[in-house]
Amino acid sequence: MSKKIAAPKVLTSLFGFGVYFPARITANSLKTVGFDSEVLLIEHLFTDAKRKTFEASKIAFSKNYKLAKLATKLSVDSSDMFDPDKVEILFKRWEAAKVSEFLCFSGLWLDLLSLYSKSNPQLSVKLCRLDAGDAVTWRMNDEVAIQETYSFLDLNEGKINYKLSIPTLHYIPFGERKQSVVIHGGGWGLGNFLETTQQLPENLIKRILVKDFSKYVSQKKNTTFYMNDPNWDPINNGFGVSHFPRLGEIISTDTILYSNNNDYHSALDLIVDSKAIISKPGGMTIVDSIITGTPLIYLDPMGENEKGNQILIERLKIGASFTAWQHEKFSIEMLLEFHENIERIKIKLPELTSKIIADLKK
Incomplete structure (x- = not known):
């Protein structure tokens, strides 16, 4: 036995x-x-x-x-x-x-x-x-x-x-995705991601995750803001029924439409339908990139750990700095090349x- x-x-x-x-x-x-x-x-x-x-x-x-x-x-x-x-x-x-x-x-x-x-x-x-x-x-x-x-x-x-696998996440082929990017500063909303991404072209759809209303920016064309449920507090209140914080689309200052998924954070539903992630180069952000086949356009790294991530992104050609992408006039073709590199890497990963x-x- x-x-x-x-x-x-x-x-x-x-x-x-x-x-x-x-x-x-x-x-x-x-x-x-x-x-x-x-x-x-x-x-x-x-x-x-x-x-x-x-x-x-x-x-x-x-x-x-x-x-x-x-x-x-x-x-x-x-x-x-x-x-x-x-x-x-x-x-x-x-x-x-x-x-x-x-x-x-x-x-x-x-x-x-x-x-x-x-x-x-x-x-x-x-x-x-x-x-x-x-x-x-x-x-x-x-x-x-x-x-x-x-x-x-x-x-x-x-x-x-x-790699991490999430069978319940619906994968969207790169060519069928919206002309959008997901922008965030990690769970704590760190860095100058709001200011830097003001330079993006107006016709690109921006899906921006903010920490709270103190960083809420007035709506502009093709821009939607999201935030995690501020009441999700497993440290003090326990997990309850939700293992991940609900993600809310900010409709107005008094209306937020929340979605919840107990298999993964709902930001992945946005990422898998976008052309790029724009964020500091956190380890989990790279994992998100691999899960969804989405290139990472990285901002200023936070510490030595993220500087190491930045070097690896460049070496593997799965993303680039925001400055480099801007130099290429925010080329979608550049993102496609990164996406194809990610998929080639992912298929071989245990x-x-x-x-x-x-x-x-x-």
Whole structure:
């Protein structure tokens, strides 16, 4: 009789959607093949003071991109980050269930895994890293034995290693897509994406994701604004029925039409029907690019991790800087070439969940 394989706990964070979204998509994929993997947020273990600091940082970084970039250079001190009572409750729950298999999407979990391993040395920890460059949150803890590291983007080898699959996302061939671009600043609405993209040609449809009404810009021709549901707050309120924030189309200052999808964030429905994504070069944005076959026109990178992503985008010719695209007079033919490169790369990539399952069975 074959031994039952334990479903890994999926460890992530809302420090950025770039570590939460891929964790949730992976957990969903595991569930379809019988692994009911629980998704855990590191923020649920924060002290109340640390939660308040976290929320204040999101607001400050959204308003000041220079401050956000500076923060990427500072090491993360976890000494006063966690509430010991919350950590003890979690560890007791894990011990009672004999939990030993972990899939870690955020380096913020490493110190806690180190602490848990002192009384549970038989841990199996697998890391999932999205960025090509190094992020300060991935400061390695030598006391944690890492069984496997799944790096989506490999700067040293100059390649993409994995893809995520979302069967319920309807793929639209490039030639049938709208003459549109999706513009955003990541989950925290970072950077000067609103100002930079004012230079786009008027006939190009702009679908712009903003953080809140404070960055809402008066409607212009061929421009639609969207925002995430501000009431989606799994850190303080739990997930409820929605694993992803609803995305709302801003009709007016008092009317927002929301759509929801529990398999993926609804921005992908916009991206898969567009010619390009315009954003800072985040790791998850590149994953979105691969999922949908949509070129990435990148803006100013936020830290060393995103600078590594930028280098890989250029090397693989799956996108270009906004300045380079502007120099080519915002050529759609240039985007088509990038799209074809993405599709050639994607067809050869292994699916991450399949690789994880194969490793779990070893």
